[in-house]
Amino acid sequence: MAGKLMNAVQYTAYGGGPDGLQHVEVPVPTPSKDEVLLRLEAVSLNPFDWKVQKGMLRPFLPRKFPHIPASDVAGEVIEVGPGVKNFKPGDKVVAFTSRNGGGLADFAVTKESLTVARPPEVSAADVVGLPIAGLTAHQAVTQSAGINLDGSGKEANILVTAASGGVGHYAVQLAKRGNAHVTATCGARNIELVKSLGADEVLDYKTTDGAALNSPSGRKYDAVIHCANGIPWSTFEPNLSPNGKVIDITPGPTSLVTFALKKLTFSKKQLVPLVLIPKGENLQCLVNLVKEGKLKTVIDSKYPLDKAAEAWAKSIDGHATGKIIVEP
């Protein structure tokens, strides 16, 4: 593919939202030693993508301009680098490109270590939400909350906030697989959907009880997988079991102060900030669950690449139910 051009969507400066995206033709990337080149069938957007554009991770990301955003991709292997052992042209895969994006395009390169085979019966859209949202839910449920996905641990009481979102809808399903009692929060329109994903109790976050995170059955939470924004420690604290913890996937300055205070005072109730560490073996585990019909991706909406700005605006709006997908 060397020297060939492809369609891509990029931005050249911080800010601008959907209007900052430009449709361009750029060279198809060349896979290095341990990389595969994919022809993309589906790309999923995450709040991370527009947060990078807003400059919320400057000066680290993006590494340079122009920048092609998005890192959750699914497609077909076209070429492999000389060190790649497990993939060949024609294989269908799902992958995490890297935090440096490259996904909103016809083609992208991914590291072999973060690329996983996709079984033929599973569509690209079924798995493309897994790299960021699925892996974050997996890390929160298994590593941070200590739940075994085979259900072998003791039953824990788990609260998932923003359970209708990309991360939350996977977290509800994974916590249920681990035999947890799951309470969830979402908007009124999504209550039935979140119940259908396995939640035992669902709170509308706009009601008084929902805003207070009160379990309808009076349970105290062993872990909160906190996927929403702006809920203070004082709201969580009375709802936690004696050793309960809040796993905060959007830690801001206030929650980092709470994290430090709880550590320094040896509090039994803890706030744990979570930063995703993507692992190929966990992505493989999630793909297997999708194949076995034990995990599903709720799709909010799909857009062709030439409507990527609409998909971007929808993600910034913050009201997606499940995943927003772009299909190059």
Ligand SMILES: NC(=O)c1ccc[n+]([C@@H]2O[C@H](COP(=O)([O-])OP(=O)(O)OC[C@H]3O[C@@H](n4cnc5c(N)ncnc54)[C@H](OP(=O)(O)O)[C@@H]3O)[C@@H](O)[C@H]2O)c1
């Ligand atoms: N730490 C990490 O490594 C990491 C990894 C992944 C994601 N994140 C962050 O985690 C957050 C969630 O990501 P996401 O992909 O799940 O977002 P998302 O898909 O955009 O979440 C949207 C959903 O959240 C619901 N929601 C918003 N505020 C809520 C509230 N106060 N209570 C209950 N539900 C609420 C919305 O419901 P309504 O439409 O009804 O309002 C909507 O369904 C983002 O800030 C993201 O950047 C962090």
